[in-house]
Amino acid sequence: MRNYELVMIVSPEVADEAVPATVDRVKAFIAEQGGDVKEVNPWGRRRLAYPIDHFREGSYVVAHLSLDPQRVRDLENNLELAEDVIRHLVVKLEDE
Numbered sequence: 001m002r003n004y005e006l007v008m009i010v011s012p013e014v015a016d017e018a019v020p021a022t023v024d025r026v027k028a029f030i031a032e033q034g035g036d037v038k039e040v041n042p043w044g045r046r047r048l049a050y051p052i053d054h055f056r057e058g059s060y061v062v063a064h065l066s067l068d069p070q071r072v073r074d075l076e077n078n079l080e081l082a083e084d085v086i087r088h089l090v091v092k093l094e095d096e
Helices: 016-032 069-081
Strands: 002-010 036-052 055-067 085-092
Touching: 002 016, 002 036, 002 069, 016 036, 016 055, 016 069, 055 069, 055 085, 069 085
Parallel strands: none
Antiparallel strands: 002 055, 002 085, 036 055
């Protein structure tokens, strides 16, 4: 298991009250893959630096998780298929 940081931008078409449901769905997928979400930090709705799919803002969510390195690609594929996530980034954290 390695530690990762996941940054997601949730579509502005998703109501602010529904963003936690999207986060819960991603957390459930990580748990299905044998991973563990340690911390979730919602940043709220922010203006994007440049338009993504004609959107000018989105809800940012940062999560710290541990996951088997072979399952990271499965997570990325799941996020790419999710219509409510317009952008994501998974970064490996250095071991402490």
